[in-house]
Amino acid sequence: MDIDEQEAYGLLEVWVAEHQATLYRAACLILRDPAAAEEVAQEAFVRAYRAGAHVEDGDARRWLRRVAVNLALNRLRSRTREERALGRVGFRPDDGEDPADAVVGRLDTNAALARLPERLRLPVILRYYVDLSEREIASALELRVGTVKSRLHEARRLLAEDLSIALVEEVG
């Protein structure tokens, strides 16, 4: 390992320490599958390491976020396609409970979020957890910026309704 590579490896260690937990959790929120999220969280960093000099240290967070989100969304798309294809031939790949559901089910707080349809849930995660801009979300989800804005608006409206209902129930 020469000096440049040692530096790159040292940088990678810093990135992993600083960002991996957040990226792993973001992938978990998107995929609801910890095993797949682990792979995404690893792959993003390996790609960053391979990209080496192309990733500026100051820009690493943004770069890693974008790569991890794209990897997670690609997996989500291929999983959806796969499930549809299997559904067409009458095959049910997973009759058992998703281990992630057990975690999701434990929390009451996320019930409102879990009730959102996928098309609204993803922009909400990308906007409010991953902290992407509306333009970045549009690019990641292959949508127009206007569509992202309207989906976020709709999601906020539904969440507001849901949360106020939850509040009333709590008070009552």
Place this chain on the structure above:
Amino acid sequence: MSEMVDVLEQAVREILELEAATYEVPADLAARTLSAARRADSRRRDVRRAPRGWLIAAAAAAAVVALVAGGIVLTGDDTKSTPSVRATQALTRNGARPAFGKATQDQSFGAEGAIGGVANATVGAGASAAGDSFAAPAAPSTQIARTSDVEVQVDRGQFASKWREANELAARDGGFVVDSSATTVRGQLATGHLTARVPVRHLDDLVRDLRQLGTPIRVNETGRDVSPQLVDYDARIRNAQAREAQLLQLLSGARTGRAVAEIQSQLDGTRGEIEGLQGERAKVQAEVDLATVQATVTEPLNAPKPEPKGSWNKALHRAGDGIVAVLTGLIVALGYAAPIALLAVIAFQTRRRWRRRALEG
């Protein structure tokens, strides 16, 4: 209004943070990531250092393999058969990207059957990952625990032989019967239910043969993805093994008897945990390797009577049916005719009496 949006956005952020916090980051994820990066780096350097002649030879070999495989795919009838197609689907399902060995693997899947494809797809995924210049750890292939449920109705009088045959089918090719029970209510119904475990590559063959025992009433096939469970067990086993290694290291440096006893006790617990986890993992893996088949064979009261074989037998059978049909028809005709005949007799007698009186009068 804008304040309300801010409050709502803050609430959503908090909800997301709370939900994200429920996903515990695996303790060894960082170490695995760094190790994967090192592997990627060393592989890249190896590729850079490889002599050009080797690259040319490898490319030529790959081209030959691709041409041969392509020839097999184009000329082989197997490629159109369901098993091969399913094997390819299994590869796709496992997320395996095309590798040079793929065509050959497809062929072998075609020969071995669809379920073999699922089992062998692991090889395909591994080969693909190994051949990929991007050396992220190989994605764990999808492991499916399969279950089939078959119910067939057999012809009248054939329950005993078909039931025996079903048990024999289930026990062949490395399969075994877990549970088997049959009930016969004299002259009314005979039904048998068996549960068997068979090597997953023989599942399709068994289901096909069971269906051929009679008329299929119900055939259900389900699959349960146990990959997350296996990945979870692997991670927990790795963690426990790392802990065990650390404890062994501590034990070797322990000076006092109390310290040795304490570490030994923790070692025993960790070893027990590893064995327990390995046992549970093996149990889940067995669900993937051995598919479960539930078969029900029934002979109901109104089961169709078997058609006799051979022209003489058929003729005699039809003649018998004809006699029965004619006699049945006669009885029915008599039933209709009897009241009419009775009325005719009464009318005839009445008329005779009336005419006799008229003559006497």
